[in-house]
Amino acid sequence: MAKVKYYYDSEKLAYQKIRTRKTKKFGFLMLFLLASALFGFLSFIVLLNTPYFETPKDRLQAREIENLKLNYAILDKKMEQVADVVDDIEDRDNNVYRVYFNTAAIPEEKRKEGFTLKNRYKALEGYNNSQLVVNSTKKMDVLSKELAIQSQSLDEILKLAKAKSNLLAAIPAIQPVRNENLKRMASGFGYRTDPFTKVRKMHEGMDFTATIGTPIYATGDGVVERADNTASGFGNHIVIRHGYGYETLYGHLSKYKCRAGQHVKRGDIIGYVGSTGRSEGPHLHYEVHKDGNVVNPLNFYYGNISAIEYVAISKLANQENQSLD
Known part of the structure; x- marks a missing residue:
């Protein structure tokens, strides 16, 4: 009341x-x-605004935040694994591929440059989980840069490999006449007695004696520059330009199996042994030129003969005898 x-x-x-x-x-x-x-x-x-009272929405947001943290942690772990793989590729790139092709290694500073700037990630600062986001973003940026540089490096290595492959195919690396078809190696590279003048003179190739019609093989990939008998003394002869400064000559043929301008591969039959031109008997006169200078063909027979065969043919080639042309 x-x-x-x-x-x-x-x-x-x-x-x-x-x-x-x-x-x-x-x-x-x-x-x-x-x-x-x-x-x-x-x-x-x-x-x-106190931690003692949570709405369903707060609990949902808290779970989403925890899930995001977990996903960032998983992403961070995966990026570390990818970084390990990239480091391994970079190591092989610098210490295997580039060494093989005699190319300078890519410095570590170049692969990771540009990530020491203080304000690079300033826009990501000031949030509850800024450090997590900044670290993950930085790792991703570093990986992206390393992968871009490595991709360019592998493109360069691929070009070098193709060039190396072409070079290896171009080098005149086999005998022009197979051993089983040879009667003997008549004369080697160096000073020999001329069969016509009996004067000691420089013999700029190697003479392989074989029966007329014995196949002659291209000793390296290249383009037939000439297949005619216009050069003095060589009779029917072939000149192949291999590239990289290499050129080979095959003289005294009985007939051709190629024509000027034709591309040939190492091991292709290009003609047959004969005795045309300035010749003392059926044989092949073979020369190798490098950068315009004659070189000893014996230095290039590593493609199809064994070490024992090389030693044997080397002894014969170094004997000062009479050449056949």
């Missing part, structure tokens, strides 16, 4: 009951309700 309040009326000399108007009561009630609502709202806001 509400407490009744009184006041003293001096005119009537008596206590009178205090009567509160209804509108005033209603105003007090509304003020109380408003204050209660405001207090409740402020309390709710405070609770929302």
Whole structure:
């Protein structure tokens, strides 16, 4: 029951009951309700910003954040594994491939340059997990740069390999006449007695004696520059330009099996042994030229003879005898 309040009326000399108007009561009630609502709202806001009160949305966001952290950790581990593989490829690139092709290694600084700038990842700072994001982004950038440089390096190695392959195929690396078809190795490279003048002179090739019609093989890949008998002394002869400064000559043929301008491969039959031109008997006169200079053909027979055969033919080639042309 509400407490009744009184006041003293001096005119009537008596206590009178205090009567509160209804509108005033209603105003007090509304003020109380408003204050209660405001207090409740402020309390709710405070609770929302404390770790002791979580909404379903907060719990969902917390789980998503944990999942993102886990995914970043997995991604980071995978990037470390990829980095290990890239390091292994870089090591082989510098110490195997580039050494084989006599090419300078790519410095480590070049592969990783540009990632020491302080402000490179400034836009990623200032967040709750900035360090995690910055580290992952930096690793990904470093890997991307290393892979780009390694890709360029492997393209370069591929070009070098193709050039090396072409060079190896072009070098005149086999005998022009097979051993089983030889009667003997008549004369080697060096000073020999001329069969016609009997004067000691430089013999710029090797003479292989064989029966007329014995196949003659291209000793390296190349293009037939000439197949005619216009050069003095060689009779029917062939000249093959191999590239890389190499050129070979095959003289005294009985007939051709190629023509000028034709591409030939090492081991292709290009003609047959004869005795045309300035010749003392059926044989092949064979020369190797490198950068315009005659060189000893014996240095190039590593493609189809054994070590024992090489020693035997070397002894014969170094004997100072009479040449056949």
